[in-house]
Structure formats: C-alpha cells, structure tokens
Amino acid sequence: MSAILKRQGAPAKQDEGPTPEHDGGGAADSEGERPLDKSLGYPKNFVAKYELGKEVGRGHFGRTCWAKGKKGELKNQAVAVKIISKAKMSNLILKAMSGHKNLVQFHEAFEDAQNVYIVMELCEGGELLDRILSRGGRYVTERDAKSIIVQILSIVAFCHLQPRGISRANLSA
Numbered sequence: 407m408s409a410i411l412k413r414q415g416a417p418a419k420q421d422e423g424p425t426p427e428h429d430g431g432g433a434a435d436s437e438g439e440r441p442l443d444k445s446l447g448y449p450k451n452f453v454a455k456y457e458l459g460k461e462v463g464r465g466h467f468g469r470t471c472w473a474k475g476k477k478g479e480l481k482n483q484a485v486a487v488k489i490i491s492k493a494k495m496s497n498l499i500l501k502a503m504s505g506h507k508n509l510v511q512f513h514e515a516f517e518d519a520q521n522v523y524i525v526m527e528l529c530e531g532g533e534l535l536d537r538i539l540s541r542g543g544r545y546v547t548e549r550d551a552k553s554i555i556v557q558i559l560s561i562v563a564f565c566h567l568q569p570r571g572i573s574r575a576n577l578s579a
Contacts, residue, residue, distance in 0.1 A: 445517065446492075452516035452523045455480075458487060463533075468521075472528065480513060480525070488524040492517070508561045 459472035468490040475481045511527035531537065534554070538546055546554070 446515075446522060448515045448517040448522065450516065450518060452518070455516075456485070456487065456523075456525065462486065473525070484528045485513060486510070486526050486528040488526065490522045490524065492520060492522060506561055506564045508557050509564070 455476055455478055456473045457476055459474065461469050461471050463470040468488055470486050470488045473485050473487040475483045475485065510529055513525040513527070515525065516523040
C-alpha cells in the first residue's frame with residue numbers, strides 16, 4: 407500500500423498496529439484459530455418481524471422474496487426482502503440505498519449466521535428488460551427510451567457521487 411501511495415505522491419502512513427491476521431496469535435483460542443466473525447451488527451430477529459413469502463427474483467448477489475410485516479411500523483404491509491449470502495457480500499452499502507426518487511426505499515436490515523436480509527419497498531413492475539420485451543417485438547418509442555435513459559443515468563450519477571460509492575446489485579423497472 408505504501409508503494410501505491412508513494413507513486414501517487416502521498417506520504418506513506420506508518421502501521422498503527424498489527425492486522426488481525428498478523429496479531430501474534432492473540433485472536434486464537436485453545437483449539438486453534440477462531441473463525442472470522444461475519445456479524446455486521448444488524449438485528450437477528452427477522453423471523454419475528456416478517457413472514458417470508460414466495461421468491462420474486464434472483465440475481466448474482468442473492469434472491470428477492472415477497473414478505474409481509476408481522477409487527478412494528480410495517481405491520482401487514484407487503485415488502486421485498488433481498489436475501490444475500492454473507493459469503494458473496496463485500497461492499498454493499500445499505501444505508502446509501504435511499505435518498506433518490508428512483509431508488510427502491512430501504513426500510514431495515516437483519517442477519518443470521520449465513521445471510522443478510524434487506525427489507526425494502528416492494529416494486530411489482532418487474533425487470534426493465536422483461537418490460538421492453540413484453541411489447542411483442544415493437545420498438546420502444548423515442549420518448550419512452552429517453553425517459554428510461556434519463557432515469558437510469560440520474561441514478562447512476564447519484565451512486566457515483568456518494569462519498570463511499572455504491573455497489574450495483576441490479577437495475578429494475
């Protein structure tokens with residue numbers, strides 16, 4: 407890292423301490439090394455608050471299911487829940503999933519040992535490609551194409567302007 411900083415003209419930063427994998431064995435227990443704690447700090451009571459329904463979509467990061475709130479602010483409200491395997495999750499910035507009119511509304515997140523459950527607004531419009539193809543081979547009008555492109559570019563610009571960036575999971579209509 408210091409070589410990269412040096413090439414960019416930035417001063418090299420001194421190590422502030424050992425990295426977890428080089429801490430001299432302080433993190434090991436009596437049976438050897440402990441497994442990496444994959445907890446992200448989200449509440450663990452997902453099943454107490456939501457009833458998970460049928461799968462409505464699947465993508466690279468995981469799957470999306472219909473769900474219904476059991477209690478709290480979203481009681482009896484239909485929501486979408488994106489279920490992401492912690493093994494595939496790297497830099498998804500959940501709180502940045504709000505703040506733009508064309509972004510699905512983020513409500514809250516939960517986790518268990520293997521997955522993260524992201525509760526968000528349920529959008530029943532389907533995938534953009536499916537919507538375009540459903541027109542039976544007819545071309546999209548220039549006006550419709552312009553509207554779609556402006557919305558996509560607006561959200562892409564918003565994502566790029568975020569201070570820590572946003573990972574693209576998928577674009578849906």
